[in-house]
Amino acid sequence: MTSLLPGTDQVPETTSPPLAVDARDIRRRFGEREILRGVDLQVRPGEFLALLGASGSGKTTLLKILGGLDREAQGQVRVPARVSIAFQEPRLLPWQRAWRNVAFGLRGPDVRARATEALREVGLAHLADQWPKTLSGGEAQRVALARALVRDPDLLLLDEPLAALDALTRLRMQRLIADLCARRGLTAILVTHDVDEAVTLADRAVVLREGALAHEIPVDLARPRDPSGPAFGTHRDQLLSWLGVQDPTTDLPEEKTP
């Protein structure tokens, strides 16, 4: 475990079960605007956490802090040594073939084999030699996922990686991410705007609001989850109401009697 923020203190060891992520009193301001005002977040090893919140609430800001990409935040952060991040856009280098994008930054004689294995895990070994411009949106996103996995992370940070995909590809990718995380026992934090995606994938969902984690709900549903089931619906409605999205049925005009 490492403390990422240079201006922060190490969290003392405790005797309680080890945490994969232990973030305390995270604060971040941009000029006059205080975006994060004291976020506390603890994630257990192997847990899949969904992070929701209105646009501009600071989800990406928080994820970047956890990923060590923001050196100006205040607070205490402990995360595993190996953390990978995947963003909404695949961010592939257009002049590198798929496998080289996956292997980017790796060293050693076996990088091609490792990249190919990661591509196989996301079902794309056959496209290893393709150029990024020849890949579909879903394929490019899977290459980005392989690039995150090839580093053998203990923590996977996903910033709306499926937001730009069509509905069908998105469902397939959700299944792929769920399988990969379960198989590897990965700890994952997924930023998403999609409440159904959160309930489908997460062990727990938290809502960021006014600079802090204002709500959380465990999602103790058997997998694979059925979005048409009543328990799924209860979780969905709870999250929607926390996000300030009204249940559309409550707005319906009263039925007129003939």
Ligand SMILES: Nc1ncnc2c1ncn2[C@@H]1O[C@H](COP(=O)(O)OP(=O)(O)OP(=O)(O)O)[C@@H](O)[C@H]1O
């Ligand atoms: N580098 C920066 N400089 C100034 N303001 C920033 C910077 N990065 C983020 N912000 C501001 O901080 C706020 C939170 O941004 P952030 O991207 O974390 O929100 P978000 O919850 O991920 O939003 P969305 O759901 O729309 O992606 C926004 O108002 C944004 O404009």
